[in-house]
Amino acid sequence: MRPTTRLRQLLAAPGIVVAPGAYDGFSARLVEAAGYQACYMTGAGTAASHLGQPDLGLATLTEMADHARHLAAAISLPLIADADTGYGNALNVVRTVREYERAGVAGLHLEDQVAPKKCGHIAGKQVIPAKEFAEKVRAASEHRTDDDFVIIARTDARAVTGLDDAIERGNRYAEAGADLIFVEAPQSLEEIERVTREVKAPLLANMVAGGRTPAVTVKELDRLGFKLVIFPGVCMAAAIPAIEAALERLRTAGTDWPVGPGGGPVLGPMDIFKKVGYDWWHAIEQRYTEAP
Amino acid sequence: MTALAPRASTRLRALLARGEPLVAPGCYNALTARLLERAGFEALYMTGYGTSLGLLGMPDAGLATATEMHLNARYIANAVAAPLIADADNGYGNAINALRTVREYAQTGVAGIHLEDQVVPKRCGHVAGREVVPIAEAVGKIRAADSARCAVDPDFVLIARTDARGAHGGSLDEAIRRANAYLDAGADMAFVEGPTSVDELRRIRREVKGPILYNQTGVSPRLGLPELRDLGVAVVILPGLALRATIKAVYDLAVALRTEGPLAEQAFDQGFRGHPLANVHAFAGFDQVREWERDFLPPEALDKYEGTVGYRPTAASPSADQKDDAR
Numbered sequence: 001m002r003p004t005t006r007l008r009q010l011l012a013a014p015g016i017v018v019a020p021g022a023y024d025g026f027s028a029r030l031v032e033a034a035g036y037q038a039c040y041m042t043g044a045g046t047a048a049s050h051l052g053q054p055d056l057g058l059a060t061l062t063e064m065a066d067h068a069r070h071l072a073a074a075i076s077l078p079l080i081a082d083a084d085t086g087y088g089n090a091l092n093v094v095r096t097v098r099e100y101e102r103a104g105v106a107g108l109h110l111e112d113q114v115a116p117k118k119c120g121h122i123a124g125k126q127v128i129p130a131k132e133f134a135e136k137v138r139a140a141s142e143h144r145t146d147d148d149f150v151i152i153a154r155t156d157a158r159a160v161t162g163l164d165d166a167i168e169r170g171n172r173y174a175e176a177g178a179d180l181i182f183v184e185a186p187q188s189l190e191e192i193e194r195v196t197r198e199v200k201a202p203l204l205a206n207m208v209a210g211g212r213t214p215a216v217t218v219k220e221l222d223r224l225g226f227k228l229v230i231f232p233g234v235c236m237a238a239a240i241p242a243i244e245a246a247l248e249r250l251r252t253a254g255t256d257w258p259v260g261p262g263g264g265p266v267l268g269p270m271d272i273f274k275k276v277g278y279d280w281w282h283a284i285e286q287r288y289t290e291a292p
Numbered sequence: 293m294t295a296l297a298p299r300a301s302t303r304l305r306a307l308l309a310r311g312e313p314l315v316a317p318g319c320y321n322a323l324t325a326r327l328l329e330r331a332g333f334e335a336l337y338m339t340g341y342g343t344s345l346g347l348l349g350m351p352d353a354g355l356a357t358a359t360e361m362h363l364n365a366r367y368i369a370n371a372v373a374a375p376l377i378a379d380a381d382n383g384y385g386n387a388i389n390a391l392r393t394v395r396e397y398a399q400t401g402v403a404g405i406h407l408e409d410q411v412v413p414k415r416c417g418h419v420a421g422r423e424v425v426p427i428a429e430a431v432g433k434i435r436a437a438d439s440a441r442c443a444v445d446p447d448f449v450l451i452a453r454t455d456a457r458g459a460h461g462g463s464l465d466e467a468i469r470r471a472n473a474y475l476d477a478g479a480d481m482a483f484v485e486g487p488t489s490v491d492e493l494r495r496i497r498r499e500v501k502g503p504i505l506y507n508q509t510g511v512s513p514r515l516g517l518p519e520l521r522d523l524g525v526a527v528v529i530l531p532g533l534a535l536r537a538t539i540k541a542v543y544d545l546a547v548a549l550r551t552e553g554p555l556a557e558q559a560f561d562q563g564f565r566g567h568p569l570a571n572v573h574a575f576a577g578f579d580q581v582r583e584w585e586r587d588f589l590p591p592e593a594l595d596k597y598e599g600t601v602g603y604r605p606t607a608a609s610p611s612a613d614q615k616d617d618a619r
Binding site for chain 1: 350353354355357358359360384385386388389392412413
């Protein structure tokens with residue numbers, strides 16, 4: 001089954017779909033191994049891990065689509081990928097949809113920020129006129145070659161023109177052809193509830209620990225009626241302190257073998273390979289390699 | 293031991309220092325770059341229009357990404373020794389993106405780039421409907437580009453292009469004002485896009501306080517070397533040269549093949565006979581590979597040539613051993 005069709009099925013079934021955010025092929029594998037039904041490719045994490053740069057609109061369409069291709073190829077879960085502003089005007093959006101479709105992505109989200117964009121949870125964002133973005137959404141929905149490809153329209157208007165405008169934009173983008181609406185960074189539970197009441201379309205919730213939106217659990221988001229929730233930072237936020245701690249241990253211990261109290265078990269090369277599909281490849285090797 | 297060849301940027305600066313108009317014809321890929329170099333040009337230009345059409349099959353409407361553009365520039369720069377000036381459009385975003393663009397291009401081995409003041413996404417400088425960003429914003433981008441260039445390679449040539457002459461609400465006065473502002477902001481050379489007469493070009497030369505690049509294409513007048521010299525043009529680019537020649541030659545041959553059948557290629561080959569590049573395998577570099585095989589592989593590795601059919605590359609230069617024998 002195509003990942004797009006699989007994602008449509010998940011969205012059509014009752015209940016909320018949880019898509020933890022992966023930032024590379026490795027973390028995408030871990031999301032799948034943990035038993036989630038869908039995976040999300042974070043743009044902020046792509047800029048950070050792939051380029052070593054902040055989420056300031058530096059990653060190009062080519063870099064984002066290549067990264068998405070690697071993630072999509074590493075897992076069998078449907079991948080929802082961040083496509084920022086669509087990297088320009090409606091023409092660029094059409095190209096973006098095509099590139100992401102061919103990358104094996106199941107769906108993407110496009111936002112109404114001015115290009116180059118900024119992370120949704122930092123200051124200084126600007127939005128383009130709603131009419132212009134509605135045309136970009138229409139271009140995206142009319143130019144997908146796979147009807148099941150999911151198009152999610154994100155509005156960043158809450159932090160720029162306020163919640164009323166964000167809700168109005170959400171409804172407008174749904175009319176323009178978006179399958180889901182993503183109102184970025186509501187600032188309270190009351191705001192979240194207003195979004196669920198007033199936006200007349202399936203909704204995506206974006207949960208970012210340390211961001212502008214308060215913590216709401218999956219269970220609560222499901223009760224509020226959200227169809228999809230993404231946790232873009234979950235893997236990267238876990239990885240960074242773990243890597244920092246390991247580097248500090250290396251400095252103090254002079255070895256990366258676990259020694260002394262709190263050293264923990266050794267994660268050897270084969271343990272790591274097994275996390276990224278070794279058994280599957282080994283079975284193929286066995287099957288197609290002549291016995292000596 | 294031979295000294296390392298200077299960087300392409302340093303060599304481009306040396307060519308510019310001669311004070312003669314530097315003619316940089318446009319290539320759109322590594323093959324056309326090699327053809328232009330073989331014809332004797334000392335500097336080359338990578339066209340964005342041709343990259344978009346040649347690499348993606350798409351028009352020059354801001355669809356090619358920074359990654360695609362500098363990847364193409366890398367392939368070209370690695371295929372030729374002549375310094376390459378590459379189109380970097382509007383730097384693919386704001387000043388921050390322009391800064392990254394300069395760093396990426398400088399790492400490809402190109403000698404210099406031009407950055408323009410069009411909005412994102414841009415369009416071809418000779419197609420109507422262009423818009424420019426405010427001058428202060430464009431100056432900020434040039435300053436960012438200059439700082440990136442100074443950090444990675446001070447010789448990297450930074451050319452500031454303004455599209456204000458033919459843009460919506462623009463004029464030649466505005467274009468000249470902008471060109472001077474960009475030179476003050478750190479650009480090495482100014483590129484006023486789209487003058488429509490020699491008089492306009494003369495005004496640009498007189499009023500722009502720095503070296504100028506002239507884009508001899510589209511709506512702009514066609515001039516010979518003596519006129520360009522009199523005008524004091526530092527660089528003249530002919531971006532569409534290889535692209536247009538390819539389009540015409542390939543299309544005409546394809547139509548002949550379609551109408552006359554498969555033997556039309558043979559007729560073409562007959563006309564190709566005696567041409568300096570008729571030995572395409574040699575031009576491609578198989579002889580060089582044969583030389584490397586002789587110099588660096590065990591002798592038995594060359595047994596593969598015995599009794600096989602096809603072009604037999606010959607090592608052009610004598611081996612190190614043969615050179616020793618001669619001495």
